[in-house]
Amino acid sequence: MPEIASHGGANEHDEIELLRRHLAEVESRLHRFYENDLFATLYWRIDGAVLGANENFLRMTGYSREDVRAGRLNWSAMTPPEYWAADEDARRQIRELGYHRPYEKEFLRKDGTRMWGLFSAATWQDTRNEGVSFILDITARRQAEQLAARALAHSENVTLQLRTVLNNMAERLYAFDAEGRLLLANEAARQAQGGRPISSLSELHERLEVMSLDGHTLPLASWPSNRLLRGERPRGEEVLLYFKASGIRQVVSCNGAPVRDRDGRIMLAVLTTIDITERVRAESELRRSKERLELAADVAKLGEWEVNLLDRSATRSLQHARIFGYADASESWSLGRFLDHVLPELRGETLRHIQNIILTGHGDFETEIRRVDGETRWIWVRGQAWPDAGEPTRLFGTVMDITQSKRTAQALLQSEKLATVGRMASTIAHEINNPLEAIGNAIYLAATDPGTSEQAHKYLELAANELERVNHITRQTLAFHRGSLRPAPVELAACVDDVLNLFGPRLQSRGVMLEKRFRQVPNVIVNRSEVAQILANLLSNALDATPRLGRILLRVAPTVLGDGSLGVRLTVADTGCGIPQSNRQRIFEPFFTTKEVVGTGLGLWVTRQLTEKQGAKIQLRSRANFGTVFSLVFHNVDAVAVNTPGIVQS
Amino acid sequence: MFVKPKVYVVDDEAYLANSISALLRHEGYDVSTFYDGSDVVEHVPDVAPVLMVTDYSMPKMDGMKLTRWMREHYPECRVIMFSANLHLLPREASGLPDNPHFMMLAKPLSPVSLVAAVKAMTEDTYEHVKVG
Numbered sequence: 180m181p182e183i184a185s186h187g188g189a190n191e192h193d194e195i196e197l198l199r200r201h202l203a204e205v206e207s208r209l210h211r212f213y214e215n216d217l218f219a220t221l222y223w224r225i226d227g228a229v230l231g232a233n234e235n236f237l238r239m240t241g242y243s244r245e246d247v248r249a250g251r252l253n254w255s256a257m258t259p260p261e262y263w264a265a266d267e268d269a270r271r272q273i274r275e276l277g278y279h280r281p282y283e284k285e286f287l288r289k290d291g292t293r294m295w296g297l298f299s300a301a302t303w304q305d306t307r308n309e310g311v312s313f314i315l316d317i318t319a320r321r322q323a324e325q326l327a328a329r330a331l332a333h334s335e336n337v338t339l340q341l342r343t344v345l346n347n348m349a350e351r352l353y354a355f356d357a358e359g360r361l362l363l364a365n366e367a368a369r370q371a372q373g374g375r376p377i378s379s380l381s382e383l384h385e386r387l388e389v390m391s392l393d394g395h396t397l398p399l400a401s402w403p404s405n406r407l408l409r410g411e412r413p414r415g416e417e418v419l420l421y422f423k424a425s426g427i428r429q430v431v432s433c434n435g436a437p438v439r440d441r442d443g444r445i446m447l448a449v450l451t452t453i454d455i456t457e458r459v460r461a462e463s464e465l466r467r468s469k470e471r472l473e474l475a476a477d478v479a480k481l482g483e484w485e486v487n488l489l490d491r492s493a494t495r496s497l498q499h500a501r502i503f504g505y506a507d508a509s510e511s512w513s514l515g516r517f518l519d520h521v522l523p524e525l526r527g528e529t530l531r532h533i534q535n536i537i538l539t540g541h542g543d544f545e546t547e548i549r550r551v552d553g554e555t556r557w558i559w560v561r562g563q564a565w566p567d568a569g570e571p572t573r574l575f576g577t578v579m580d581i582t583q584s585k586r587t588a589q590a591l592l593q594s595e596k597l598a599t600v601g602r603m604a605s606t607i608a609h610e611i612n613n614p615l616e617a618i619g620n621a622i623y624l625a626a627t628d629p630g631t632s633e634q635a636h637k638y639l640e641l642a643a644n645e646l647e648r649v650n651h652i653t654r655q656t657l658a659f660h661r662g663s664l665r666p667a668p669v670e671l672a673a674c675v676d677d678v679l680n681l682f683g684p685r686l687q688s689r690g691v692m693l694e695k696r697f698r699q700v701p702n703v704i705v706n707r708s709e710v711a712q713i714l715a716n717l718l719s720n721a722l723d724a725t726p727r728l729g730r731i732l733l734r735v736a737p738t739v740l741g742d743g744s745l746g747v748r749l750t751v752a753d754t755g756c757g758i759p760q761s762n763r764q765r766i767f768e769p770f771f772t773t774k775e776v777v778g779t780g781l782g783l784w785v786t787r788q789l790t791e792k793q794g795a796k797i798q799l800r801s802r803a804n805f806g807t808v809f810s811l812v813f814h815n816v817d818a819v820a821v822n823t824p825g826i827v828q829s
Numbered sequence: 830m831f832v833k834p835k836v837y838v839v840d841d842e843a844y845l846a847n848s849i850s851a852l853l854r855h856e857g858y859d860v861s862t863f864y865d866g867s868d869v870v871e872h873v874p875d876v877a878p879v880l881m882v883t884d885y886s887m888p889k890m891d892g893m894k895l896t897r898w899m900r901e902h903y904p905e906c907r908v909i910m911f912s913a914n915l916h917l918l919p920r921e922a923s924g925l926p927d928n929p930h931f932m933m934l935a936k937p938l939s940p941v942s943l944v945a946a947v948k949a950m951t952e953d954t955y956e957h958v959k960v961g
Contacts, residue, residue, distance in 0.1 A: 612913050613845045616937040620848040623940035624855055650937050 219296070219314040225270060227255035230309070239296075239316055241289035257286045259293065269300065273310065277302045283317060295321040350434075350451040355380060355404060357446055373425070380404055388421040392430070403433040407448035410437050417455065430459045485575040486514050488537070493517070502558060502580045504550030520548040522555065536562040537571055545581065557585040608653040615653065619646055651680070666793070668702035668817040669710065671735050671749055678714045679733075682722070690727045696734040700747045702817040705793040713793075716786045717751040717809050724755025724807060740814060749811045757803040766799075833859035834951050835876045839883035839895065841865050849882060849943070856944055858951075866890025870898055877903050880951050882943075885912035896931070907950050911936050 213220050219236035223229055229252035237244060246252055258266055262284040272279035278301035285293045295318045302310035345352055351368035355361055359380035369376060377383050380399065389397045399405060403413040413433040420429045431452040438447035476483075482499025486492070493512040500508035503520055514533070521529045525546050532544035543561040550556055562576035625631060626639040679686075679693070686693055703710075721731050731753050738748040758766060762773070767787045790797045794815045801807040836858040840846035843864055850862040861878070863869045867889040869881075881899060885892040892910045899906050913936040934946060 609913050612937045613842045617842075617845045617848040619937070620852045620940045620943075624851055627855060647939060650939060653937060 217315070219316070221254075221312040221314065223254055223300075223310060223312060225273065225308045225310075227253045229254055236314065239288075239294065239314070240286075246289075259285055259287060262286075269298070273300060273302055274307055277307060278310075283321075294318045350453045353404070353450045353452075355408065355448045355450070357408060357444075359405070359408070362447070373422075386423055388423065390419040390421060392417055392419060394419070403435065403452075404448060404450050407435045407437050407450055408445055410445060412436055413450075417459075428456070429454050430456045480580050482578040483575070484512075484517075484578060485573060488572050488574060491515060499578055502550075502556070502578060503548065504552045504554070520550070522547045522549060532560075533562070533574070536574060536576075537564055540564045540571070556580055556582045558582075611649075612653060615646065615650055619643070619650070622646065666704050666706050666815070669705050669707045670702050671700060671710075671747060671813075672697040674707060674710055675714060675733055675735065675749070678711050678718065682715075682718055685722060686731075689722060689725070691722060691725050692728070692730045694730060694732045696732065696736070698736045700735055700737050700816075701745065703747050703793075703795075703813040704815040704817055705795070705813065709789045710793060713786050713789050713811065714749075714751070716782045720782065721751055721753035721755065721807070721809075724757075725753045726755065729754045738812060740812070744814075745816060747813045747816055749813070750808060751810075752806060752808040754806040757805055758799070758801040758807055759803060763799060763801065767797075833857060834880065835859045835861070835878040836947070836951075837861050837863060837869060837878045837881040837883070839863045839866060839869060839881065839887070839892070841884065841887040845884075852940055852944065853882070853947060856947070858947070866892065866895035866898075869895060873902075878906050880907045880909065880947065882909045882911075882947065885910050907931070909934060909946055909950060911938055913937075 214233050214235070216235060218233075219239050220233040221229060221236055222231040228250065229247060232242070232247050232252070236242075237247070240257070242252060255263070255266065265282055265284055269279035269282065279299070281297055281299040283295060283297050285295055288294060294316065297315040297317050298312060300310055300312035302308070346366035348365065349367060350365075351371050352363070352365040353361060353368050354363040361378050361380070364372070364376070372386075375386075377386070380402070384399050384402075389402050391397060397418070403416055403418065406413065413435060416433045417430055418433060420431055421427075422429075432455050433450065433452050435448060435450035437445045438449060440446045475481075476496075476498060480498060480502065482502050483496040484499050485494050491514045493514060493516075495508050495512050497508050500506075500510075500512075518526055518529065529544065529546045532542065532546070536542040541561075541563045543559065545557060545559050547555055547557050557580070559579045559581045560576060561578075562574050564571035565573045565575065622639050622643050626636060626643070631639070675695070675697075679695075718731070725731060732750065734748075734750040734752070736748050736750075738746045740746040766783050768784060787797055790811055793813065795811050795813045798810040798812065799807070800810075836853055838846055838850045838853065838860055839862075840849065841864055846862050846864060850860045853860050859876075861876075863872075865887050866883070870890065881895075883892040883895055887895075890898075892912070896908050896910065899908065907930040909932045911934040930950075932946060932950060934943075938946075
């Protein structure tokens, strides 16, 4: 501030002029101070009346200079009640000291909104009732502070939420530092540690084995956590955990990410694992049951198909294709192609069945098809229309090859018939047995009667011979029907001769030469009628296979068995067409036959069953176009090796 | 002195029993004919037979039971049993073939083989009787 100097000798006018200029200078400076941009300045009375205010104040509060002149502004009225106490304290300070210490408070603008100010005030020198206040607008700072406070509160809230989420999630979450120390573990992770919290990976390593799913134990360096610390990211990697203490095994899926510092060094590894044991188990269970289902469909020879009724196109499974004789399902399929396979005489009926399925929504039928290879097969078709209500657009269903069971049923029927016929023949034979014997006795007595003429003798001899033929037939019929005769010593050669007697006429009519080579052998302990049946089957086959003027050899000879003991070998050899290599495995199967029209496919099957029942083995050697040799090797031989006197077939 | 050996013929079919009896009488045997096993037991004959020729299946007492009864009362008597169904014989019959005094034959029997069998079974007793 310029100094007011007095100069001796200057005139009064100059002095006054100087003073005025001086005063103007002060006033101007004061005014500049008063009207600064920084402070709001306010003249007041201690009772709150506002006596004057600068532009800055008016701008801050929204009042006009007119409002100030009219005395409409009152400081107390501009102060919200919560600051009245602070104001009172300021007044007290003013009264005592002539000023108050700066304090922050809010006050009201003309429009009622609030603003923050930093207040300081002092009285004039001569009075303590009036003074000046300087107000610094700190609203912006205050808002920033509030925002910061709110942000802080918010971030605390977020942290809390995060913690809640972490502790409630099913995944175990771990955070390890670069040295493998555990920094954080959520609730799930703590529970997995079973009440004995770990503090580092090496501690975890003592308690836990980590294995790959194929069962190889992973070294610590290969654990997902340690690979994370080297910067790798396991994405859903599945490992097997084995808890040494409890013996529990778990499959877990691992996820995680390394956290790097500004220089790119890994400072943290965050790893989550989730127990997927149940899921893996359920999946493998599902896989197994699916495999079982496929296997079942495969074993059941169940084919699947689907027909689009709009364009009659179709799809089918591999098994379906195989039933129809295709190697695979690659060729296109349709309803028409299906019908092409159906035997012509069954097509109309089959089409009606299909229409019925479309009409009623579902159904099934049997039909016979011709496969690609020409073989005919019985199939059973089940179908379902979709949608089942309204006009169906698709048909789907299954198909099954039922040829085997059809043939079984037919064969069963046939064997039933055979058994019935056999029983009937046996009954008849039995009934005529006794009369035949009585007749025989009568003829014998007549023939030995001294009064019988020479001529009558000849007639009686003829009668006796013819009677013997009838006797023979009844004996054979009965012998074949004696299915349950217990094993007894049997002279094989005699048994062979019995059967040959039956085949005599057939051998002759075929012009087949028969050769017998019987060597001395012990009796075999067998069921005679069953051995006769076996022989009859083998002979019958040999006859069918042997061309005119061919040869059949029957041989009975001792043989040395595997254990060094004595056995008996019976051979039926023919010079027939032979059995192709491809059929040799199958000829003993039931229903396998090469005699499509006349064969039941049961002969050799029955033969093998019967042979095994005798404790004997059947062997086969064959060469195409040269012939076939069937051998029966009997193990149960009569140790005494002599003909027992007991049962004599007369 | 020549004594005819005593033979029993047992069969429920009367014509067959009679026919066999005639045949054996013709061959020189002293034959008693019965029409069931029970006939033998009820009319206990005076003369002990050296041989009995019997059917197996008979309505009241079958050949097997009759054989056992004969064993008890005439242990020396030999037995020829015939049947059309050898396989239907009870299990114990399988032990009998070893007994030289027991023979089983399958029906129908030709007269020649029946006579041969009867002769074979009675040969030694016949000699004995003849000498004694």
